[in-house]
Amino acid sequence: MTGIVxxxxxxxxxxxxSLALLFxxxxxxxxxxxADRAVAADTMxxxxxxxxxxxxxxxxxxxxxxxxxxxxxxGFVGLVIVAKFIxxxxxxxxxx
Amino acid sequence: MGVILLTGIGSVVIAVIISFLLFLGxxxxxxxxxxxxxxxxxxxxxxxxxxxxxxxxMSIMLASIxxxxxxxxxxxxxxLLVIVFIMLTNPxxxxxxxxxxxxxxxxxxxxxxxxxxxxx
Amino acid sequence: MARQLFANIAIALIWAFLxxxxxxxxxxxxxxxxxxxLYIFQRRFGQDFYLRKILKVLKLSFIFLKEIVVANFQxxxxxxxxxxxxxxxxxxxxxxxxxxxxxxxxxxxxxxxPGTLTMEISPDNKILYIHVLDIGxxxxxxxxxxxxxxxxxxxxxx
Numbered sequence: 001m002t003g004i005v006x007x008x009x010x011x012x013x014x015x016x017x018s019l020a021l022l023f024x025x026x027x028x029x030x031x032x033x034x035a036d037r038a039v040a041a042d043t044m045x046x047x048x049x050x051x052x053x054x055x056x057x058x059x060x061x062x063x064x065x066x067x068x069x070x071x072x073x074x075g076f077v078g079l080v081i082v083a084k085f086i087x088x089x090x091x092x093x094x095x096x
Numbered sequence: 097m098g099v100i101l102l103t104g105i106g107s108v109v110i111a112v113i114i115s116f117l118l119f120l121g122x123x124x125x126x127x128x129x130x131x132x133x134x135x136x137x138x139x140x141x142x143x144x145x146x147x148x149x150x151x152x153x154m155s156i157m158l159a160s161i162x163x164x165x166x167x168x169x170x171x172x173x174x175x176l177l178v179i180v181f182i183m184l185t186n187p188x189x190x191x192x193x194x195x196x197x198x199x200x201x202x203x204x205x206x207x208x209x210x211x212x213x214x215x216x
Numbered sequence: 217m218a219r220q221l222f223a224n225i226a227i228a229l230i231w232a233f234l235x236x237x238x239x240x241x242x243x244x245x246x247x248x249x250x251x252x253x254l255y256i257f258q259r260r261f262g263q264d265f266y267l268r269k270i271l272k273v274l275k276l277s278f279i280f281l282k283e284i285v286v287a288n289f290q291x292x293x294x295x296x297x298x299x300x301x302x303x304x305x306x307x308x309x310x311x312x313x314x315x316x317x318x319x320x321x322x323x324x325x326x327x328x329x330p331g332t333l334t335m336e337i338s339p340d341n342k343i344l345y346i347h348v349l350d351i352g353x354x355x356x357x358x359x360x361x362x363x364x365x366x367x368x369x370x371x372x373x374x
Contacts, residue, residue: 004107004167009115016122020129027132027141035138035197039145042189043132046149049178050125050156054118057163065160065174072178076185083192086200124288131295139347140304143333144291150328151288187327187334194335194347 010058014051021047038082045075110166114159121155124148138197146190154179220266224250269372276368280325283364287330294349305351306335309344309358311366316341318369325365332357 024047027040049068056064128148135141157175164172224247231246232238251267258265294301313319319341323334331349338345348357 004111004163005114005118006111009118013118013122016126020122020126023126023129023133033138033197033200035193035200036141039138039142039190039193040132043129043145043149046153046182047125047129050121050153053156053160054122057118057160060167060169062164062169062172062174065172065178069174069178069181072181072185076181076189079189080192083189083196086193087196088199124292127288127292127295131291134295134300135302136300137304139333139335140302140349143331143347143349144295146333147284147287147291147328151284154284183328184324187324190327191323191334194333198335 005057007058010054014054017047017050017054021051034082034086038079042075042079045071110162114163117155117159117162121152121159124152124155128152139194142190142194146186150182150186153182220254224254224266226250227253272368272372276372279364279368280328283325283329287328290330302349303351304347304349306345306347307351307354307357309346309361310342311344313366313369314341322365322369326361329361332361 021044024040024044028037028044031037031040049071052064052068052071056062125148128145131144131148132141135144157179161172161175164170164175227250228243228246231249232242235242255265255267311319311322313322319337323337323344326332326334326344326346333347334344335347336345337343351357
């Protein structure tokens with residue numbers, strides 16, 4: 001069951017995704033504005049989701065897919081909160 | 097519904113499809129990150145990061161659905177949920193960051209051609 | 217359309233229960249029979265056969281998916297080139313669709329297609345400001361968006 005995809009393919013893909021995470025880290029450190037850092041953090045979240053999925057393919061279990069969903073939701077909510085903070089208004093709208 | 101196609105040529109075809117989708121997804125995420133580093137302006141970086149991350153993740157999740165179906169572990173609906181969620185929410189997040197940056201007066205790149213908005 | 221869908225599902229369920237089997241296959245056969253019945257008795261409902269609308273929605277989704285893939289290849293070629301070849305800018309696009317749900321759908325599709333990013337909508341919901349990665353031909357981009365997305369969205373929920 002775990003031998004469907006050769007593990008060399010999974011290793012190479014994990015390496016590529018780790019390289020992508022390093023580039024995002026560079027943008028978080030050197031980023032002239034807060035928006036740059038927020039976008040890089042969200043992309044890093046997506047990279048971590050990809051890494052978790054690849055590792056769960058290697059182990060052959062569906063346990064870790066809930067973690068993927070949770071990281072996606074939290075990443076999106078964090079991005080929206082930082083955007084509202086930069087925009088300068090209230091984070092929680094009261095007058096709807 | 098179990099290990100259906102894992103005999104002979106079928107297993108090779110399935111392995112090739114899953115590997116191709118995994119490679120495609122990883123390379124798209126890498127290209128999105130390289131775009132984050134190379135592009136000169138926050139708005140251009142949003143283009144690269146959002147599109148790359150969205151499609152890369154969708155690709156990897158599709159490969160995961162096929163893998164878990166062929167391996168006999170059932171149709172994992174959580175993957176489908178992640179695909180739908182990412183496709184709906186990544187563009188919205190990118191739009192909010194772009195709008196907030198423009199109001200915070202982050203300058204467009206000096207090579208920009210036209211700015212018909214003019215700031216409000 | 218909701219009434220037709222409800223009637224179709226009801227016919228499918230009655231078919232499955234009459235055969236005293238709860239498998240997906242009988243439900244599907246009942247669904248097909250319900251669709252045929254609804255097609256014959258179209259005039260009673262006063263609206264168009266609802267499967268056509270579902271086909272249009274499916275067509276929109278396929279266009280959407282194709283645009284996402286093309287967008288990524290465009291970003292790929294832009295990033296790979298050693299010399300940055302970008303001519304970005306912001307353009308205006310007057311839109312026709314009115315209801316907020318359709319405007320959101322249109323804005324999402326514009327963001328996920330090659331080279332465009334929705335930035336702002338004017339307060340009277342008439343103009344959409346779009347940031348474009350490569351202003352080669354402004355009119356071509358606007359016509360592209362109009363034919364591919366707006367017409368399909370308007371067709372989808374007439």
